Amino acid sequence: MIRIVTLAAYDEGDITHLSKTLYRSFGLGTEHAGVRALPKKAERDDGRFDAIRLLADGPPVRAYADDKVLYITDKELAIPKGPLGEPPTWGFAEQGGNKALISTFRFKPRGVTEASIEVFRRRLARESIHFIGHLWDLHHCYDARCAMHPSWSPTLPDDPEFELDAFCRDKSERRVRLAKT
Amino acid sequence: MVTVGAVRTSGKRERADKQEEASPPAGNIASSADLRPGDRVVYPKQGVYRITGLEQKDIAGQRLEFVKMSREEDGASVLVPLGKVATIGLRRVATADDIEGVFHYLGASYDDPELDWKVRHRDNVERLIAGGVLGVAEVVKGLHSLSRLRPLPAKERELYDSSRHLLVNEISVSLGVPEVIAEDYVDFALMPPAGVKLPLRPPPIPVELKGPPWKRKKPAVVEDDDLGLAELGIDMAALEGAAEGAAGSEESEEGEAEGATPAAEDGAEEGEAVPAKPAVKAAEKVSVQKIPAARKAPPPPSPPPPSKKPAAKAAAAAAKKPAPKTAPKPAPKVASKVASKAAAKPPSKGPAPKKGTPAKKPAASRPAPPKKGAKPAKGKKK
Numbered sequence: 001m002i003r004i005v006t007l008a009a010y011d012e013g014d015i016t017h018l019s020k021t022l023y024r025s026f027g028l029g030t031e032h033a034g035v036r037a038l039p040k041k042a043e044r045d046d047g048r049f050d051a052i053r054l055l056a057d058g059p060p061v062r063a064y065a066d067d068k069v070l071y072i073t074d075k076e077l078a079i080p081k082g083p084l085g086e087p088p089t090w091g092f093a094e095q096g097g098n099k100a101l102i103s104t105f106r107f108k109p110r111g112v113t114e115a116s117i118e119v120f121r122r123r124l125a126r127e128s129i130h131f132i133g134h135l136w137d138l139h140h141c142y143d144a145r146c147a148m149h150p151s152w153s154p155t156l157p158d159d160p161e162f163e164l165d166a167f168c169r170d171k172s173e174r175r176v177r178l179a180k181t
Numbered sequence: 182m183v184t185v186g187a188v189r190t191s192g193k194r195e196r197a198d199k200q201e202e203a204s205p206p207a208g209n210i211a212s213s214a215d216l217r218p219g220d221r222v223v224y225p226k227q228g229v230y231r232i233t234g235l236e237q238k239d240i241a242g243q244r245l246e247f248v249k250m251s252r253e254e255d256g257a258s259v260l261v262p263l264g265k266v267a268t269i270g271l272r273r274v275a276t277a278d279d280i281e282g283v284f285h286y287l288g289a290s291y292d293d294p295e296l297d298w299k300v301r302h303r304d305n306v307e308r309l310i311a312g313g314v315l316g317v318a319e320v321v322k323g324l325h326s327l328s329r330l331r332p333l334p335a336k337e338r339e340l341y342d343s344s345r346h347l348l349v350n351e352i353s354v355s356l357g358v359p360e361v362i363a364e365d366y367v368d369f370a371l372m373p374p375a376g377v378k379l380p381l382r383p384p385p386i387p388v389e390l391k392g393p394p395w396k397r398k399k400p401a402v403v404e405d406d407d408l409g410l411a412e413l414g415i416d417m418a419a420l421e422g423a424a425e426g427a428a429g430s431e432e433s434e435e436g437e438a439e440g441a442t443p444a445a446e447d448g449a450e451e452g453e454a455v456p457a458k459p460a461v462k463a464a465e466k467v468s469v470q471k472i473p474a475a476r477k478a479p480p481p482p483s484p485p486p487p488s489k490k491p492a493a494k495a496a497a498a499a500a501k502k503p504a505p506k507t508a509p510k511p512a513p514k515v516a517s518k519v520a521s522k523a524a525a526k527p528p529s530k531g532p533a534p535k536k537g538t539p540a541k542k543p544a545a546s547r548p549a550p551p552k553k554g555a556k557p558a559k560g561k562k563k
Contacts, residue, residue, distance in 0.1 A: 052359060080358055082366035083284045084379045095360035134361050139345050140368050142328040150365070152374040167338050 002026070002132065003033040005061050007073040011110075014121055021125040025147075025164065026132065026176060028068075033061050038073060048078040051092035055101045066179040068135050069099045070128055076105040090127050090151040093134035100131035106151075119159055126162035127151060136175040138168050208273045208313055213248055213266040221354065222250070225270040225310040228347060229253050229354050236260060254350060275314040280355045283318045283348075286384035287370035294327040301327075302337070308387075309344060314351055315387045320344040325371055 002022050004015060019030040036059035042049045054077070061069050077089040091102035102124075110120040129147040141148035144155040146165035164172060210222065220232045230250035237246050238260070247260035261269060275283070295301040305323070308316035324333060324341040333341055345367070353363035373379050 052362075079362050079365065082356075082358075082362075082369065083281045084288060084366070084370050084381075085377075087365040087369035088374060089365075092359075093361050095364075139342055139349065140364055142325060142341075143332070150368040150372065153368070153372050154375040155372070167335075167342070171342075 001064070001067045002028050002030040003061055003063055003067060003069050004030065005033050005059065005069060005071050006035045007038045007059075007071055008075075009035065010072065014110075014117075014124060017121045018124055018128055021162065022070075022128060022132065025129050025162075026136070026172060028176065033069075036061075038075065044078060046078070048076045049073070051077040051079050051089055051101060055092055055094070055099050058099065058101070063098065067098065068132055070132060071099070071101040072104065072124075072128075073101065074104050077101070077103045088152045091131045093131040095134055096137040097135060100128075100135055102127045102131050122159060122162055126160055129162055129164065133164065133168065133172060136172045138164075138172055138175075141165060141168055208275070208279075210271045210273065211267055213263045216248060216266065221253070221274045222271050223274055223314075223351060224250070224252075224259065225272075226343075226347070227252065227259075228350050229274060230259065233258075235263075253354070270310050272313060275351055275355050277355060279314055280352055282385035283314055283352070284366065284370045285382050286315060286318050286387075287322055287367060288373070288379045288381045289384040291322055291326045294323050294330065296327075298334070298337075302340075305340060305344070309347070312388055314348070315385060317344055317348045317351070319387050321348055321367070322371070 004018065004022075006015065015032050019032065022028070022030040038049075039054060039057040039059065041057055042054035044050055054073070055071070058069075058071050063069055077092065079086065079089050079092065088106065089103070090106055091100065093100035104120075104124065104127075107123050108116070108119055110117060126147050130151065133148050138148050140150050143149060143165045144153060144157070145161045145163075146168055147160075147162055148164060148168045149156060149160075163169075210216065216222070216232050218232050218234045222230050222232065224230050230252050233249045233251050235246060236249045237244060239245075246263045248263060248266060250259045250261065251257070252259070261271075295304065301323070305320045308319050312319060321341065321344050324337060324344070327333065327337075328341070332338075345364075349360050349364045349367060352358075352366065353360045356363065356366075358366075370379065
């Protein structure tokens with residue numbers, strides 16, 4: 001079961017579309033667990049939110065074994081700087097764990113036209129699949145058409161696909177089958 | 182619980198001895214005396230383990246002492262005999278400096294992926310075992326570069342995924358960051374976002390793997406008699422017997438051999454998804470060198486080109502001119518088939534005689550009366 005927790009106000013249509021997409025991708029039931037307050041402790045001095053801390057201090061959600069919880073926020077996220085600098089952050093997840101977080105801060109504005117809303121929904125679905133994929137132990141994929149391709153890659157198109165490629169899909173299905181429940 | 186290296190065959194022992202002769206890369210654990218409970222070590226191709234202590238076990242009437250380790254990722258336990266600690270390639274977890282070097286290596290340009298899949302696979306496996314963290318990075322980088330040229334075959338896709346997993350795991354442990362972030366760092370170096378220039382330094386030089394000699398055999402000479410015909414299902418003994426009978430048939434044999442080589446090459450290319458072990462075993466046992474050599478070493482320019490046309494021409498010439506050397510060609514079945522096929526082609530391309538080819542034409546292509554021909558066909562389909 002995938003439980004979606006929104007940390008900001010989102011359109012109900014967008015969340016419904018996301019639930020359906022996640023169900024199609026992983027074959028797991030998906031539901032919206034409600035809107036929760038953002039933990040202010042995770043805010044840094046520069047106004048961004050520490051992704052690791054936000055996920056650790058995220059509002060608790062009733063979940064059972066193997067349930068995956070996906071938090072969605074509209075705040076800018078930050079991660080520790082690496083040896084070559086800080087990669088742009090679209091989200092964070094516990095590899096092989098239960099909680100993931102995505103941010104819609106870097107998305108194109110949702111707008112009011114059907115086309116812009118569609119683009120927003122597709123991107124929301126892609127990033128959600130990407131970080132839930134990490135929860136199922138998937139790694140990044142070199143195929144730009146796969147949802148597990150890094151979100152900042154220069155080869156990623158403007159409106160990327162939101163499906164897993166064959167290898168990642170097989171691997172995630174294996175993991176899902178091996179799950180306890 | 183997994184027991185590693187408890188039982189070895191004599192062949193494996195020899196290999197292990199030879200492996201010991203090669204100098205180990207820096208960071209390798211030379212003896213079990215270097216290990217303390219609580220130490221973190223990297224088991225090649227397995228991941229990061231924590232030493233939990235020593236354990237004694239009675240196995241086959243012998244009392245053996247093992248180092249007990251537990252994998253951090255999933256808690257799997259491994260027992261390694263004390264005597265084997267030095268030979269399995271255990272090493273310390275890379276330091277932060279090593280990891281920084283890895284990122285500079287990943288960020289550096291790399292335009293020369295190995296295209297021969299057998300060489301590539303052998304090297305990758307060896308690097309994963311004995312190359313240290315930089316060796317793992319080499320595998321990831323090499324396969325990533327190759328994936329930009331063409332999609333990876335299934336086996337290499339798995340190798341890419343598992344080596345990426347090992348690299349991310351070690352970076353995560355070494356830098357003390359979650360795995361997802363470690364993977365972000367890796368991909369930030371491998372494919373930086375548009376407009377970002379990485380502060381790269383000259384990358385470190387990877388450890389040159391001497392490797393055990395049984396793995397480092399390289400093709401030296403292409404043997405004329407090993408044409409890969411056995412793979413095509415052709416009986417070599419029959420061919421040889423026939424070849425002895427025909428005294429002057431060397432030229433035709435060469436033509437046949439070269440005609441067969443592309444097929445063997447095709448087989449090799451198709452075999453990219455073939456698992457590595459059979460290939461390595463074959464390399465150990467018999468005449469390993471045939472496919473790589475056939476691919477690498479171009480055929481000598483002096484012999485006639487290996488195509489069907491020359492054979493056809495030769496057959497045609499044989500029919501016209503009564504040449505004693507080339508005309509009698511009883512031995513090679515393949516060449517005779519090729520020649521007969523090729524000889525059959527020219528008349529079909531040219532103005533073909535009407536009487537000669539009635540039987541080969543398919544029924545559909547005959548100018549048949551439309552209604553009569555259509556009805557039975559429908560009936561047949563039903």
